[in-house]
Amino acid sequence: MNFLKTRRSKKAQVLVQYPCDLQLYKTPPTEEISLTDFDKYAINRLKVLRAMEQLTLKRTASTNDELKTALVAELKKQSLNGYAKLIQGNLGDSEDDILMRREDIASHFILRLVYCRTEDLRRWLLLRELDLFKLRWHCLAPAKRKQFLELNNLDYSVISDEDRNEAIMKSKGLVKHNTDYYKVHWSEVCDLVRSRKVFLMDGFAFITSSEIISVLTSHFRSHLAHCLSIAARKIDNIDDDTRLHPTLHNLHNAYAGESYAKTTSTDQISLESLEALSRKSFPLCMQQLHRTLRSEHHLRHGARQQYSLFLKGIGLSLEDAMTFWRSEFTKKMDVDKFDKNYAYNIRHNYGQEGKRTNYTPYSCNKIIMSSVGAGDQHGCPFRHNDQASLKSLLQTNGVSSADISEMMELVSKNNYQMACTKYFELKHGRELLDAIRHPNQYFSESVKTPAGNVAIAQTTANQKGAKGENKDPNKMDTGDDFGMKVVLTLKPWMPKLRHQMEKFKCSLLQFVRSLYMHICSVRQTAEKLHWISFASVYVKQKSGSILSVFIHPISAYKYCKYTARVEGETKVKLNFSDLKL
Amino acid sequence: MSNYHPDSLSTLLPIYYKRLFPHGPFFRWLSYGNVDTRCFANREFSFTLEHDIYLRYQSFSNQEEFEKEIAKICPHKIDIGAVYSCRPKYRNQYVFQVIEKELVFDIDMTDYDDVRTCCSGADVCTKCWKFMVIACKIIDAALREDFGFQHILWVFSGRRGVHCWVCDESARKLNNLARPAIAEYLQVLSGGENQAKKVTLISPIHPSIQRALNFIEPLFDEVCIKDQDILGTDDRIRKFTALIPDDEFRNSVGTAMLSLRSSKERWQKFLQMYQSTSQKRNCKCLVEEIKLQYTYPRLDIHVTKGMNHLLKSPFCVHPKTGKICVPFNPKAVDKFDPTTVPTISTLIEEVGEYDDKQKKILGDADKARVKDYKKTSVYKNVNVFEEFVRNLEAIWKGKNVKIGISDQSMEF
Ligand code: SF4
Numbered sequence: 005m006n007f008l009k010t011r012r013s014k015k016a017q018v019l020v021q022y023p024c025d026l027q028l029y030k031t032p033p034t035e036e037i038s039l040t041d042f043d044k045y046a047i048n049r050l051k052v053l054r055a056m057e058q059l060t061l062k063r064t065a066s067t068n069d070e071l072k073t074a075l076v077a078e079l080k081k082q083s084l085n086g087y088a089k090l091i092q093g094n095l096g097d098s099e100d101d102i103l104m105r106r107e108d109i110a111s112h113f114i115l116r117l118v119y120c121r122t123e124d125l126r127r128w129l130l131l132r133e134l135d136l137f138k139l140r141w142h143c144l145a146p147a148k149r150k151q152f153l154e155l156n157n158l159d160y161s162v163i164s165d166e167d168r169n170e171a172i173m174k175s176k177g178l179v180k181h182n183t184d185y186y187k188v189h190w191s192e193v194c195d196l197v198r199s200r201k202v203f204l205m206d207g208f209a210f211i212t213s214s215e216i217i218s219v220l221t222s223h224f225r226s227h228l229a230h231c232l233s234i235a236a237r238k239i240d241n242i243d244d245d246t247r248l249h250p251t252l253h254n255l256h257n258a259y260a261g262e263s264y265a266k267t268t269s270t271d272q273i274s275l276e277s278l279e280a281l282s283r284k285s286f287p288l289c290m291q292q293l294h295r296t297l298r299s300e301h302h303l304r305h306g307a308r309q310q311y312s313l314f315l316k317g318i319g320l321s322l323e324d325a326m327t328f329w330r331s332e333f334t335k336k337m338d339v340d341k342f343d344k345n346y347a348y349n350i351r352h353n354y355g356q357e358g359k360r361t362n363y364t365p366y367s368c369n370k371i372i373m374s375s376v377g378a379g380d381q382h383g384c385p386f387r388h389n390d391q392a393s394l395k396s397l398l399q400t401n402g403v404s405s406a407d408i409s410e411m412m413e414l415v416s417k418n419n420y421q422m423a424c425t426k427y428f429e430l431k432h433g434r435e436l437l438d439a440i441r442h443p444n445q446y447f448s449e450s451v452k453t454p455a456g457n458v459a460i461a462q463t464t465a466n467q468k469g470a471k472g473e474n475k476d477p478n479k480m481d482t483g484d485d486f487g488m489k490v491v492l493t494l495k496p497w498m499p500k501l502r503h504q505m506e507k508f509k510c511s512l513l514q515f516v517r518s519l520y521m522h523i524c525s526v527r528q529t530a531e532k533l534h535w536i537s538f539a540s541v542y543v544k545q546k547s548g549s550i551l552s553v554f555i556h557p558i559s560a561y562k563y564c565k566y567t568a569r570v571e572g573e574t575k576v577k578l579n580f581s582d583l584k585l
Numbered sequence: 586m587s588n589y590h591p592d593s594l595s596t597l598l599p600i601y602y603k604r605l606f607p608h609g610p611f612f613r614w615l616s617y618g619n620v621d622t623r624c625f626a627n628r629e630f631s632f633t634l635e636h637d638i639y640l641r642y643q644s645f646s647n648q649e650e651f652e653k654e655i656a657k658i659c660p661h662k663i664d665i666g667a668v669y670s671c672r673p674k675y676r677n678q679y680v681f682q683v684i685e686k687e688l689v690f691d692i693d694m695t696d697y698d699d700v701r702t703c704c705s706g707a708d709v710c711t712k713c714w715k716f717m718v719i720a721c722k723i724i725d726a727a728l729r730e731d732f733g734f735q736h737i738l739w740v741f742s743g744r745r746g747v748h749c750w751v752c753d754e755s756a757r758k759l760n761n762l763a764r765p766a767i768a769e770y771l772q773v774l775s776g777g778e779n780q781a782k783k784v785t786l787i788s789p790i791h792p793s794i795q796r797a798l799n800f801i802e803p804l805f806d807e808v809c810i811k812d813q814d815i816l817g818t819d820d821r822i823r824k825f826t827a828l829i830p831d832d833e834f835r836n837s838v839g840t841a842m843l844s845l846r847s848s849k850e851r852w853q854k855f856l857q858m859y860q861s862t863s864q865k866r867n868c869k870c871l872v873e874e875i876k877l878q879y880t881y882p883r884l885d886i887h888v889t890k891g892m893n894h895l896l897k898s899p900f901c902v903h904p905k906t907g908k909i910c911v912p913f914n915p916k917a918v919d920k921f922d923p924t925t926v927p928t929i930s931t932l933i934e935e936v937g938e939y940d941d942k943q944k945k946i947l948g949d950a951d952k953a954r955v956k957d958y959k960k961t962s963v964y965k966n967v968n969v970f971e972e973f974v975r976n977l978e979a980i981w982k983g984k985n986v987k988i989g990i991s992d993q994s995m996e997f
Pocket residue numbers: 287288289290367368369371372383384385386420421424440441442443446
């Protein structure tokens with residue numbers, strides 16, 4: 005009796021605390037969370053966010069409904085049924101459902117701790133949480149939406165017919181009859197303003213009920229951004245709590261990836277080699293900027309940023325960078341003007357001015373998403389050049405017309421990075437393990453490619469082998485991945501693996517185990533690719549501690565193409581709990 | 586008139602700053618009603634001195650201090666930055682963050698080089714200046730009607746462009762999410778160097794773009810067809826036809842144009858062919874798109890997006906041309922002629938001439954009665970500026986009064 009009572013009261017308590025499926029996450033959870041739950045919550049939410057990221061990266065789901073279906077399917081596959089239900093806004097008030105709400109909130113706050121450490125991590129979390137929030141709002145039933153708005157004091161009222169008539173008249177067809185409109189300040193719906201999707205009058209935007217999400221996202225974004233920056237300042241206190249240490253740190257390493265910000269003294273490049281490298285080893289986006297700079301002796305701001313950070317990333321020293329930019333710019337302006345207007349900017353990018361931040365080179369995603377105005381030279385050729393100019397660019401780079409049309413196909417499906425990867429592979433005669441996701445990665449892959457094209461022969465041979473292995477349907481489709489045979493031979497064309505092994509000083513066996521983990525998480529049925537659940541390889545170091553190495557989702561696809569082969573090791577059975585963080 | 590020589594700048598500036606620079610209104614502008622003294626005191630100024638010595642993070646507690654420093658160092662250029670959370674001087678000791686900054690726009694003639702044929706680079710003439718006229722009208726109207734801003738200062742940049750300062754409180758407080766949004770809202774041309782067609786409209790055309798088209802409509806033939814002769818050569822025709830998405834239609838327009846003589850005939854022919862063509866499927870707004878591509882304002886949106894970007898101050902002297910960066914009334918932008926903007930030498934001559942004349946009539950006594958700028962051709966620009974400052978202050982005064990009243994009622 006007593007027992008029942010406490011249970012019920014606990015449930016009631018949670019229900020009072022979290023009456024709604026959707027959250028702005030204003031109050032952190034107060035009740036205790038066991039360490040096991042702490043880990044589990046963090047990992048599960050991360051899985052959800054990653055799944056979400058991959059779906060948006062692929063850009064195949066174009067409508068919210070498609071996205072929802074895809075995400076729900078993915079979550080169910082990963083046995084995250086609670087989240088699947090949560091995202092669809094289907095939670096009732098059964099015990100499990102209530103607990104799910106609690107997990108939602110707790111896990112969100114845990115990830116804040118994990119992801120508040122650096123600018124990049126904060127941005128990542130913010131974008132992912134924002135996407136998730138948008139989708140969840142989309143799935144919420146009207147009554148629940150109303151409840152959510154009321155609970156958060158976001159009550160908007162419909163404008164009067166009179167006001168609407170005025171708007172209809174002035175908006176020339178944008179504002180319509182028979183629709184309810186809400187009036188909000190334009191700065192609350194920046195995304196609608198930016199894309200000119202909304203009618204503005206005297207500083208107010210006229211939005212429909214389906215556009216209220218835009219207001220909510222701006223609340224959500226500014227609130228979370230604010231909280232993350234506060235968390236970043238406070239994190240040192242939490243870091244002292246050794247119990248939480250592993251989770252916080254490993255998870256965060258798991259995402260860090262390479263930022264390509266630093267150059268070690270060993271991989272410096274010289275000014276003299278720049279010209280040759282630009283032709284041989286630069287991705288098209290940078291090649292294009294290099295050529296423009298050489299011919300125009302000037303680059304506009306966006307282009308300058310994109311290019312100079314890239315150059316920094318590939319190891320051009322500040323002194324050389326200065327010489328380089330100065331020698332180009334001063335063909336059209338005097339040295340004084342250059343020193344005054346542009347030198348600061350370059351030093352700034354190297355962290356020598358202003359806030360002294362060591363700025364990181366732009367990733368493909370950032371370049372692809374950037375806004376490119378008339379006359380701007382920056383951007384990604386696959387995304388920002390029109391068909392005609394992209395074609396001619398590829399032609400001048402010696403790409404055959406058959407390959408061009410294949411790339412155009414990828415481009416038309418918004419698969420810019422895959423097109424770029426394809427371009428790399430053509431130019432270098434070898435396949436990449438990782439798809440291109442960063443111009444500096446393109447560069448480092450390129451310079452790693454051995455001279456001559458030995459690589460081609462080996463790749464083809466191995467591909468054949470790989471195909472044979474992949475054909476074994478029992479192994480691939482059983483769903484019981486852990487029984488799969490993992491065989492791995494390190495070939496020269498797998499420098500990435502070599503590199504990682506050296507970096508973490510682990511044995512081949514250890515490495516294979518971790519790689520295996522990774523492969524297990526990538527399931528491939530027929531030609532269709534299922535995206536991975538957890539894009540990290542866990543590497544056990546000699547010291548016994550476990551390091552996680554992040555592998556980007558896109559690369560997972562590449563891993564699938566090869567079957568790993570290792571002598572003498574047949575069955576590797578591992579599961580996640582073996583690698584308990 | 587253009588008796589200005591860059592070498593004389595250093596000798597002219599001391600007189601200019603002492604007698605002509607409108608320190609009073611300038612200070613009143615940047616103190617924004619003095620409601621918050623930080624507005625002026627924590628504002629970053631940066632100066633460029635002779636031989637391009639560049640001083641950043643200067644700040645002054647009041648007009649007197651500012652005037653004194655200016656008189657002392659006579660900067661060749663003054664840039665205005667943001668208002669920070671502490672005096673920029675002490676930026677290493679305290680939290681140093683931008684707290685507010687006017688929303689600014691920078692439109693530069695060099696960005697029109699792909700559509701103007703009369704000049705290029707740093708040059709500007711009355712023909713291509715018409716692009717600036719169009720730009721000013723479009724941006725000004727959008728800022729007022731769409732965004733509800735009222736306190737907008739337009740300034741000639743001294744050579745070949747214009748700056749626009751939006752000074753409403755709500756504009757100064759915009760964060761760095763809202764600034765890019767407004768910049769991109771006003772950036773209709775997109776796609777960069779490697780994309781020929783930079784405007785693709787969806788119907789219904791957004792009211793803001795429709796309004797822009799209404800400004801462009803009456804000027805398009807004059808500016809593009811007549812002055813710029815955009816269909817005058819084979820090359821230009823090629824550039825033009827590249828904007829037509831449909832291959833077949835593009836080719837037939839191209840051929841038809843080559844058989845005609847003038848831009849005017851060619852443009853007419855195009856319109857006529859477009860009217861009668863059946864291939865409009867994917868280019869329903871082609872004529873509008875073309876007009877926008879040739880005339881819609883080209884903004885350097887990077888300047889608008891950032892909070893801490895420095896922009897040249899009004900009433901600076903452009904070191905190369907000697908011209909004053911004068912504010913002008915956007916409603917009278919049609920009449921603004923960049924080629925007749927007074928130079929620093931003209932102004933100083935004018936003051937001298939006026940004083941000489943007065944001396945003859947009145948003797949020495951009344952010399953100080955008339956403000957110096959009123960003796961020169963820059964006075965109407967100072968008036969524009971003063972009116973702008975007065976309008977700003979009216980708002981603050983109104984508010985002060987209100988605050989006063991509510992304060993009183995609080996006492997009870
Ligand atoms: S995909 Fe990335 S690396 Fe390739 S061209 Fe585009 S931005 Fe550059």
